[in-house]
Amino acid sequence: MTVASANPEILSMLDRPNSYIGKIVPRPNLERLMQGRGLYVSDIELPRMAHVVFLRSPHAHAKIIAIDAAEARRAPGVIAIVTGEELATVITPWVGVLSHLKGLKSAAQHAIAIDRVCWQGEAVAAVVATSRAVAEDAAEIVRVEYEELDAVTDMRTALDPQTPVIHPALGDNLAFERNLDAGSVDAAFAASDEVMEANFIFGRHTGVTLEPRAVVADWNAAEARLTIYQGTQAPHMVQNIAALHLRLEESQVRVVCKDVGGSFGIKVHIYADEMAVYALSKMLRRPVKFVADRVESFNTDIHARDHRCEGRIGVKRDGTIMAFEIDDLTGIGPYSMYPRTSAIEANQVVNLVGGPYVTKNYRARARVVFQNKNVMCQYRAVGHPIACSVTEGLIDLAAAKIGIDPVEIRRRNLIADDAYPCASPSGLRFEQLSHHAAMNKLMKMMDYDALRAEQAALRKRNIHRGIGIASFIEVTNPSAAFYGVGGARISSQDGVAVRLDATG
Structure with missing residues (x-):
């Protein structure tokens, strides 16, 4: 049976531009999710899977003087406690810059901090155990000695000569x-x-997803292949970056993205703790799972x-x-x-x-x-x-x-509706916009004159009602280099990866 014969109304909707605007569109995965048959990273269980908890800095800026994990390593169920220096032998650092943003600079960042922490919540060690609970208990008895440093917190004084330079x-x-x-x-x-x-x-502020960031990395030593289960908006980007920093070919990395559990852009980036999970799986030669709790999300989600x-x-x-x-x-x-x-x-x-x-x-x-x-x-x-x-x-x-x-x-x-194509002073090109038509329709729908009259009458009774109007441009169909990701490539220089745009 064809779609047309099954439901002519659906076919007629598909034939019209913008056919889904103002329509109730059934979600194709709704029945599966409502039956509790969704598969999120939190649901994944693999043989010999370990769980990782990250010990995070309580200081905004501090030197790491010493980490004493001897007692924690003896705790039942603890598999490994890994520092940043140890993990750096498995995974290389990175610098988050783009060549088309001229002059952008940043310091090299590691999956786990080495020598110094730069924000409250940065990971200083990974505690890997047979369960999340065991790892959390062990993390509490790891002793870290810090030397606190002056913290740069106010953006208004960050560039003052007397303000310490972070890097x-x-x-x-x-x-x-x-x-x-x-x-x-x-x-x-x-x-x-x-x-x-x-x-x-x-x-x-930050987004709050139903499922926090979560990842399971499974290194198969026999096949020299890494499988990453991750709720991400950019699985191919994860494949590309994981391969680069673990010194693998892209063909050795497979990324499986099932149900994501919300993202809003939160899960379109590469986080240091996620990189650490990939490396821990390769180091320990077994599956490793990380699921952030809500406090971690507030402290570490972008x-x-x-x-x-x-x-x-x-x-x-x-x-x-x-x-x-x-x-x-x-x-x-x-x-x-x-x-x-x-x-x-x-x-x-x-x-x-x-x-x-x-x-x-x-x-x-x-x-x-x-x-x-x-x-x-x-x-x-x-x-x-x-x-x-x-x-x-x-x-x-x-x-x-x-x-x-x-x-x-x-x-x-407002730019006249018949003035396109044109460009903004910043160089954005505009085509086929209709702000005047949109404004006229909005004023008619809300009966603007009547609302203003009602507003004035209410103010005589000391009731203040606001009416807000805004027009804006929504960026659509950007080029590959616009966001600095699509169509881009990564180069490794002196062991540190640098992101380059399509023109390099």
Whole structure:
């Protein structure tokens, strides 16, 4: 039986562009999952499988003076306790940089810290045992002697001369800086009737997946093959990177990705503890399983969107936007995340501020600084929340200052629906957008004039109701080098892997 004969309505939906918008689309795996037949990494059990718990630093920045694991090694069920130095004989370090982000720098990172920890939660040893519970108990009796070092925590002072440099070999705590100056910004502000300034502060946060990060690595010594079971968004990337750092051919690494249990971008990166699991399996010649608990997730899953952005907008009294200017500062932790890097988010903020509005005058600076906090990288709508909040916040301030309706000022400045193709001051190319049509439809659907009238009436009764309007650009169909992953290649230099874009 064909799909058409089974359900003509489905066929008609498939024939129309955007056929799934506004439709209830059944999930093809719903019945299996509802019956409890999902297979997540947490469910996987293999013969001779060991469990690993990572002993993590309680300090943001400290030297590792000594690790005493003698008592823990004697505990029943403990298979091995492995330090960073021991694991480094199996797996090579990496540097999370991309060649198309000019000037981006980072220090070499190991799967487990050697000599020094750079954030609270960085692993200093791996405790491998017959069960997670046994490994947790053994980890509690491992003694680590630390010498605390000054920690860099405030991004605003990270570049001050008196602030310690986290990685002295890099010279300073600046990981990346981008400057953009398009049009005649100073002249545009001088010609503006009103100029508004504001500071926008975004706090660190992270995604929370139903199943935390989890991995089972199974090294088959007889076949010299590694099988990795992992909930990941990028199995081919995992294969590529695991092979490189374990000094294997890609054909020797197989990645099995069953049900993921949520990701949102959290599971599209390569984490140090996951690299350690691959190496531990190869070192111990047996399957090794790691499932993060919720506290580990908060301390080690990438954080995002820790930004302080100073914004400025110039407008004419008729609402014409003359210029935008931003200065964005973001702290990323002690390393640039591998392989997608921790500079993409700030780079995207520069690209996206100004969004769909007509202005040729745009100046931006983005600085990405190291700090002794958990590593930060991008997830879910990379850069969009920051850029949209800054842009729309400035426009609302401008509308209030010159006494024009927030919708009207946007209408007067949105790119015309018949003006495509065109490009933004940052160089993004736009095709076939329809912000005016979308705005008109939205105003009709929400009955905007009636809402404004109701809002005014309620305020006379001391009831304050807000009405927010925002327009933004959603990046789609980027090139291979856009995110610095697709179509990219990895090179190994002096034992440290460096990510290169397609042009190398």
